Amino acid sequence: MDISTFLAAHRLPDSYRDIAQKWFIPLADEIFEHQSSAKKPFFVGVNGCQGSGKSTLCDFLVYYLTEHKKLNIVSLSVDDFYLDKSSRNALAVKVHPLLATRGVPGTHNVKLAQDTFDRLRGYGTVSVPRFSKATDNPFPVVEWPVINSPPDVVLVEGWCWGVKPQSRQQLEIPVNTLEQEEDPLGTWRNYVNKQLADSYQTLFEQMAFWVMLKAPSFDQVYHWRREQEHKLAEKVGSNQSGVMTDLEIKRFIQHYQRLTEHSLATLPASCNYVFHLDSSRQITHVDKAV
Template sequence: MRTSSELKTELAKSMPGSLSQRLRFDVEQTLKSLYADESLADRIDDLFLPFSNWVSERSRPNVGPLILGMSGAQGCGKTTFCTVVSHILKKGFDLNAVVLSLDDLYLTRSDRMKYSQETHDLFSVRGVPGTHDVELADTIIQRLKELKDGEVMFLPVFDKSMDDRKPVHRWTQVEGPVDVVFFEGWCVGLGEMPRKTLQEPINELEATRDGDGEWRRLVNDHLKHGYRALFEHIDILLWMRAPNYEVVYEWRNKQERTLEDHLYDIHGGILDTLDIKVMSSDELKEFMQHYERLTRFMLSSMSGRADVVFTLNSAQKVIHWEVPIEH
């Protein structure tokens, strides 16, 4: 494996130092637009730029986009990382990079409710495998691969505060050709769990609402079939490794509070009168029980699946990362 310090040294030899200075403003503006920690701009030289350079070396213009899957527990910073790197690839390396989020590929609320009525009521809550539109995701990735110069397409956008997909006229426009796709999501690239591990509930939600284990078996079946086929599009799998499950709730709660602040900035005092939902801390704890089993499984299994691992500390800071040595 090649470490981040080795990549930083290689970058310093091959590219002018002015590139970092030139990109800093763009990175700061990107972080600001995401309501993210603007001090992350200080990681240009040791994280964002070396990794962007590594990605650029593996891109294949005129052949098809490089598909990078980015996985990691809720709130770990996947979207922020992928968005910043995509901007650096555009501004610094002249590569058309696109971020496709699994969170934007949930089934519509009506389709999710219909599916939950046909299978198990826990599928009414978005998040686990089975609540995403896998066929739509597959179609979008295939279309991104084929998009030619001058062609445009639109990526869906899911509004978490409304718990539903936004109308098509509010989707994100993408112009072709695409050089790099970041396909990011909390369970991207995850394999199915051993069936014997599904027998006993691991939290109150599973014990009271999935006593016979039917829901968790169905979730696992989705991972084994539709999601496995979807993840075959991925060329390089990235993983943000949290130190433990306990910090994940803290990160996700921080994310929810950021969403709340963002909505208040937009709607002000009338927010409480609108059909917009932000979870309280207690509601979030219950909500995250839907994810707990797979998150714990991810923490124990993804190191052996991912090509690149970003190790985080409890403050969500990347403290180590390395990439594979290619022969």
């Protein structure tokens, strides 16, 4: 199967052709089979830590299912539902300073996400939210892409997508320096966990099929996230306010550590496909639900 146009558009090496053929085309074919007998749209959740390749996988699924299966596909990221900077700053004042940083549950516009899901189930046109990490704010609404609804498949990807909340006991001990020094009373992590336990689970329950790109451990996140940030700097310029230095990345990813490690330990059991990655992001094997 010729995927040359996809490789060129995403500046991917030719070796990705073999990866797609071996791992991702079978996944796409199974999604195609499931959605053909399901009520439209068919929602697919994709989980993976930062830098694991979620966006590229979703881009490939969009390409393959559109070009080779003639389906109408919409791809969303939980990142596109981040609250704007001023709203997060308000949370930082009201609840805890760490909520100024985007990422964890509680820093997303959950109502906008649910409204978007609802509109995608109806008939007409839908404006799909988009967030600019370079400016740390949503793109203006007039710049959001508009699609015809209902699509055949909706892909929703995110680092915490599908993760269950932790127990009170799990929240007691800090997992890193950030929590120990900046959240000694556990106010931030308990707030995040409460948000995850409430409205986020309602969103997750709407997914009919789950895929996970599973890192070997949280240790890889810094290196993978650093690669992402350097690519962003090349694209928009390193002087943009939303582009982080390597030192800032090290602090930033500590916001994600608790739930990423919890996800790696608990989420695979509830996924239809789990692609196991090595430290170089290469897939070593896949577990499929029976």
